[in-house]
Amino acid sequence: MADNIEVLASAPLLLRERRKSISLMLVRFIGVVLLAVATFYLFVGNFSSWTGSVKNVNKQELVKNSRPLMKELGVKEQQYLKQEVCDLSVGKWIPKPEGPLYTNETCDYMASYTNCLKNGRPDSGFLHWKWQPNGCDLPPFDPLKFLNAMRNKSFALIGDSVFRNHARSLLCLLSVVAKPDEIYHDRTNSGIFYYSEYNFTIYDIWSPFLVSYKLEKNLPDLELYLDVLDSQWTKNYDKYDYMLMSGSHWFYRRAIIYENNKVIGCHYCPDLELNNIATDVPYRKALELTFKFITTSEHKPFVVLRTWSPNHFEDGEFSGSRICNKTEPFKEGEINGDPADLLMRSLEVEEFEKAAAIGEKNGLRIELLDTYHLSLLRPDGHPGAYRNYHPFDGGKKNVENDCIHWCVPGPIDTWSELLMKIVIP
Numbered sequence: 001m002a003d004n005i006e007v008l009a010s011a012p013l014l015l016r017e018r019r020k021s022i023s024l025m026l027v028r029f030i031g032v033v034l035l036a037v038a039t040f041y042l043f044v045g046n047f048s049s050w051t052g053s054v055k056n057v058n059k060q061e062l063v064k065n066s067r068p069l070m071k072e073l074g075v076k077e078q079q080y081l082k083q084e085v086c087d088l089s090v091g092k093w094i095p096k097p098e099g100p101l102y103t104n105e106t107c108d109y110m111a112s113y114t115n116c117l118k119n120g121r122p123d124s125g126f127l128h129w130k131w132q133p134n135g136c137d138l139p140p141f142d143p144l145k146f147l148n149a150m151r152n153k154s155f156a157l158i159g160d161s162v163f164r165n166h167a168r169s170l171l172c173l174l175s176v177v178a179k180p181d182e183i184y185h186d187r188t189n190s191g192i193f194y195y196s197e198y199n200f201t202i203y204d205i206w207s208p209f210l211v212s213y214k215l216e217k218n219l220p221d222l223e224l225y226l227d228v229l230d231s232q233w234t235k236n237y238d239k240y241d242y243m244l245m246s247g248s249h250w251f252y253r254r255a256i257i258y259e260n261n262k263v264i265g266c267h268y269c270p271d272l273e274l275n276n277i278a279t280d281v282p283y284r285k286a287l288e289l290t291f292k293f294i295t296t297s298e299h300k301p302f303v304v305l306r307t308w309s310p311n312h313f314e315d316g317e318f319s320g321s322r323i324c325n326k327t328e329p330f331k332e333g334e335i336n337g338d339p340a341d342l343l344m345r346s347l348e349v350e351e352f353e354k355a356a357a358i359g360e361k362n363g364l365r366i367e368l369l370d371t372y373h374l375s376l377l378r379p380d381g382h383p384g385a386y387r388n389y390h391p392f393d394g395g396k397k398n399v400e401n402d403c404i405h406w407c408v409p410g411p412i413d414t415w416s417e418l419l420m421k422i423v424i425p
């Protein structure tokens with residue numbers, strides 16, 4: 001068993017499922033390995049995710065899918081994986097003397113809970129790392145090049161608070177060259193930003209599930225409708241030239257699940273007499289429905305799916321407290337992802353592969369912005385305690401930490417560098 005644990009522990013090293021650089025077979029294989037990791041944790045590991053919802057993962061499914069182990073990966077495949085093929089999602093963080101393009105003084109789009117320096121975060125080393133992908137270069141974000149390429153275009157950014165975190169980082173990067181007018185704003189804080197000089201429109205769309213949901217004060221629980229897409233993003237679909245979407249940690253939340261207007265079960269409701277639905281099931285269905293809509297629509301934007309954003313909660317000094325206070329990146333092999341996060345990412349890769357293959361036949365471009373692994377190596381990129389203004393003032397202890405969102409500026413800026421490389425080669 002010990003050997004298998006060693007081997008499984010190295011699984012993240014092999015996360016390089018870029019469509020063009022690796023055969024589909026290998027991709028599936030790695031997906032299975034990730035499932036095996038998840039299974040291992042389910043049966044052997046004693047862990048709790050930040051919502052405790054991992055317990056709901058369908059164990060039988062996992063066992064069924066987890067037969068091949070990493071040791072079965074042939075010598076040839078292992079050598080291939082070590083080759084210097086250009087793969088944006090695999091590489092290492094290297095020191096970078098220069099700081100970010102913008103600061104909290106030049107950009108005011110960041111949400112207060114991500115404005116780490118203003119909130120008093122004492123270390124700034126986390127601003128001085130550059131992502132170096134294997135076998136290719138990742139140029140720094142070039143706001144002028146980006147805006148010029150986006151002349152007369154529109155870009156929709158769709159997701160939850162982590163997506164908005166990224167959207168704000170992108171607005172900050174662009175603010176070095178131009179500042180947009182916010183021409184629309186609604187109660188979900190969705191907005192439309194217009195760069196008049198470039199006739200470029202950014203749709204910032206709050207849609208944490210991609211499918212429809214109800215969250216109201218008079219409802220005891222969040223309700224999720226797996227067969228209805230969220231009109232927040234579909235209503236203007238014909239206007240998007242580019243679209244970046246992302247899954248969300250909201251799928252970890254307790255929710256009553258509907259299909260065809262009937263309750264089919266519940267995720268994370270031990271107190272209710274309902275069919276228990278695992279976390280990954282609703283997310284997979286939401287992605288399937290989303291991709292079905294995209295691949296069957298007349299309109300054909302350039303679609304990018306961003307992979308899961310990993311959390312870095314670890315145990316704090318006080319019982320029950322969970323923190324993230326690291327100040328440096330991890331090196332390869334120093335961290336294994338949270339099995340719940342890994343499971344979500346692996347299903348994203350699977351659904352993406354299916355959709356991209358269909359898209360290719362229909363003249364529709366679908367790409368994967370695979371930020372999971374490079375983000376996993378950045379435990380130092382979260383606000384942690386500095387989600388609040390000067391959290392330790394007055395000798396406060398045991399303060400709440402945010403180990404999900406990312407500091408702005410911070411490693412999340414790198415996501416836009418990758419996005420640029422994918423969208424404007």
Ligand SMILES: *[C@@H]1O[C@H](CO)[C@@H](O)[C@H](O)[C@H]1NC(C)=O
Nearest residue numbers: 103104105115117118119120
């Ligand atoms: C920016 O951050 C610095 C700390 O680096 C802080 O002193 C300053 O108040 C912040 N300014 C704004 C406008 O957030």
Ligand SMILES: *[C@@H]1O[C@H](CO)[C@@H](O)[C@H](O)[C@H]1NC(C)=O
Nearest residue numbers: 148149150151152153198199
């Ligand atoms: C943008 O649209 C205007 C008006 O239709 C046109 O004159 C211009 O050439 C377009 N620019 C680009 C880069 O497509």
Ligand SMILES: *[C@@H]1O[C@H](CO)[C@@H](O)[C@H](O)[C@H]1NC(C)=O
Nearest residue numbers: 151152153154198199200241
């Ligand atoms: C802006 O871009 C749209 C296409 O997205 C085009 O129809 C329109 O003419 C452009 N307007 C200007 C002022 O260039």
Ligand SMILES: *[C@@H]1O[C@H](CO)[C@@H](O)[C@H](O)[C@H]1NC(C)=O
Nearest residue numbers: 315316317318323325326327
């Ligand atoms: C992080 O928190 C732990 C537990 O509270 C503490 O022992 C450690 O010194 C902290 N590290 C940093 C860099 O603040």
